[in-house]
Amino acid sequence: MAGRSGGARPEAGREEEGGCRLYLVTPPALDPAAFAPLLASALDAGDVAALQLRLKDAPDDAIRRAVDSLLPVAQSRGVAFLLNDRADLAAELGCDGAHLGQGDGDHAAARRLLGPERTLGITCHDSRHLAMEAGELGADYVAFGAFFPTATKEAAFRADPELLRWWSALFELPCVAIGGITAANCAPLVQAGADFLAVVGAVWNHPDGPAAGVRAMNAAIAAARPG
Numbered sequence: 001m002a003g004r005s006g007g008a009r010p011e012a013g014r015e016e017e018g019g020c021r022l023y024l025v026t027p028p029a030l031d032p033a034a035f036a037p038l039l040a041s042a043l044d045a046g047d048v049a050a051l052q053l054r055l056k057d058a059p060d061d062a063i064r065r066a067v068d069s070l071l072p073v074a075q076s077r078g079v080a081f082l083l084n085d086r087a088d089l090a091a092e093l094g095c096d097g098a099h100l101g102q103g104d105g106d107h108a109a110a111r112r113l114l115g116p117e118r119t120l121g122i123t124c125h126d127s128r129h130l131a132m133e134a135g136e137l138g139a140d141y142v143a144f145g146a147f148f149p150t151a152t153k154e155a156a157f158r159a160d161p162e163l164l165r166w167w168s169a170l171f172e173l174p175c176v177a178i179g180g181i182t183a184a185n186c187a188p189l190v191q192a193g194a195d196f197l198a199v200v201g202a203v204w205n206h207p208d209g210p211a212a213g214v215r216a217m218n219a220a221i222a223a224a225r226p227g
């Protein structure tokens, strides 16, 4: 992903990259001080392209505190730090970018606010049309999902791996797969051309802890990579 961390770059064409990578999304609720060392252990366990801070409906001051604590943990490790839902705070607080859904405001205005250096990711559910629209307005990646049942949120859409195959055959713009992805079920998504797998539960709820979750996801991605 673009930005100050100088780390992952989801806006780069997939030809430049070595294949599918892990994209972590935070648990839905966290105490920043307690979560920071857990995050560090997860990020030190293996390759992570990006971390998205996703605190739904949290007040601005709670988001600011979480960014203050967690952004340095990610950026110091070359992991891009993205903020969910809030392009305004992402720009203000020095995040590497923002992830916006279809109901998260004006995407073109967010693109302008973030400028060319920060990453803008856009949720496209199961829609080719939304993904092409997102690409036209300058998104750095498109996100499809949910690919599997998820306990993390009520997902109203269900995507099929064929969508990833179609997108990656036609477009350079990276695509992210999300929703119920685990080490056990991710192979078809990697093989279909996902550039990033975004996960919550597979890492934070791993029975042996988040570091084991990162190791398991990276091992599964490596095992599934074409060629």
Ligand SMILES: Cc1ncc(COP(=O)(O)OP(=O)(O)O)c(N)n1
Pocket: 025, 052, 054, 056, 084, 085, 099, 100, 101, 102, 103, 104, 121, 123, 143, 144, 145, 153, 176, 178, 198
């Ligand atoms: C990488 C990634 N993909 C999709 C989403 C979902 O975004 P959205 O539809 O806006 O839903 P919320 O996450 O805001 O509940 C995401 N956050 N990240």
Ligand SMILES: Cc1nc(C(=O)O)sc1CCOP(=O)(O)O
Pocket: 025, 123, 125, 144, 145, 146, 147, 149, 150, 151, 152, 153, 155, 157, 178, 179, 180, 181, 198, 199, 200, 201, 202
């Ligand atoms: C935040 C989010 N967005 C989704 C979508 O389909 O757009 S699914 C999802 C939750 C992902 O969590 P887990 O890896 O635990 O299933």
Ligand SMILES: [Mg+2]
Pocket: 084, 085, 099, 100, 101, 102, 104
């Ligand atoms: Mg959103």
